[in-house]
Amino acid sequence: MTAVQISGAGMTFNPGSDNAVRALDDIDLTIGHGEFVSLIGPSGCGKSTLLRLVGDLITPTTGSIEVFGKSAEQARLDRDYGMAFQQAGLFDWRKVAANIELPLELIGWSRSDRSARSKEMLELVKLDDFGDHYPWQLSGGMQQRVAIARSLAFSPRLLLMDEPFGALDEMTREHMQSELLRIHAKTATTVVFVTHSISEAAYLSNRVVVLSPRPGQIHSIIDVDLGERSDAIRETPAFFAKTTEVREALRAVEASA
């Protein structure tokens, strides 16, 4: 079954003016239910823009985007999306648990349901004891885990992540990747994941979409079939071969740009 259907989508910022920017052109992409798809490409290739189009944070100038068989806007209004960004973007004035509960509050969950869920989410990201702290009392990695817990709180059907681990150090990052895969396996959520890390894309994804810049277009789509992921996979020849394939696709993109 199809989760996301992007048909001929294009995005031009400031259309018609002197500083018009064609960010994306003629994107066709179909993402299946429960699939984990990464978007990778050189900076300025429009991968974040594509993510924002899917999330109806911006509206495409051409083409259409359907999410779970409805318009992206309807999916947003139905609260089908969970979002996480490179910056955790937590609300400083809310304690960690209250940050996770905010989307639930807006949906109208009762207080007891909310606190049960935030507890459950904090366990999931292994921050059981930190619900009563303010976000700025936590380290960057912990904040990012809270942001991911928040994005999962109301069990969204589609998770949109924009370089969520980009600001983390290598060790924390690999740890978070494994956490995310564990959560993904457990919740069967569909994930669209923007990254500029080749190994991250190869490790996490079922498919890696390589974009070329100005205007952003799909250069190639690489299937990654590595079976059950674990940290050990990072050191296998199969994983190395996949990262090489992604790297070569990116080189080809850069060479043609």
Add this chain to the structure above:
Amino acid sequence: MNRLGFVAPPIIVGLCFLAIWEGGVRLFDIQEFLLPKPTSILSALRSEWAGEIGAGRLTNLREAGFETGKVAVIGLIVGVVVGSLLALATTRFRLLRESFTPLAVVANATPIVALAPIFNAWFGITGATSNVAVVIVVVFFPVFINVARGLTEVHPNQLELMRSYAASPTTVLREVRIPNALPFFATSLRLAAPLSVIAAIVAEYFGGPTNRLGPVITQNASFARYDNAWAAIVVASALGLVLFGLALLIERAIVPSGRPIEID
């Protein structure tokens, strides 16, 4: 460091400063009209605190301090309320934001107290209305500008997040913009509280009732009663400090504080 450790150093430095002042004035035999000794100021403070006006006396510092304090506090409250409400309005109405906010930024950079004599012409020279009006205008701009910034300078990701929750503009205002503006509001209070006392006294120099700190300072100075003038300045400083302290208390109440936890 414990509480005493924080409080003791400035107190010691302050006392040393007063001792040097006192010693210096005595040692170099400085005339009282140039710089009275702290002890002279203290005795003036005592004798003028609750003195009868008339009978060769110009001053009742308690009354003057109270009346000027009233002008400052009323002006402060009205200025803060109006500034905050207008800042809220600018986030709601784009036209207001784009037309008024740049003007306010410019006005904030001008010496608004200079308007005091004009306000006397508008609101009358005998009542305190024009003094209060000066305080309101002086307080308004920093409050307006800071609160407006706090309401608008929200991290784009946080707005995107709220959009993904399909949150209404009212919800965004309540859950994001207003809480985001609270630290800015607290900062503006800290700026505005001492400003309100300065504005009140400068305004009083130019007109209004005479039983106030401003006229007390100018009149005593013109009669060469510099000890009394200095005593009034001490009261004015105390007033500024009290209001600043109140602003700090309010900040504590509305802005969460704490330390990062040492764990990774």
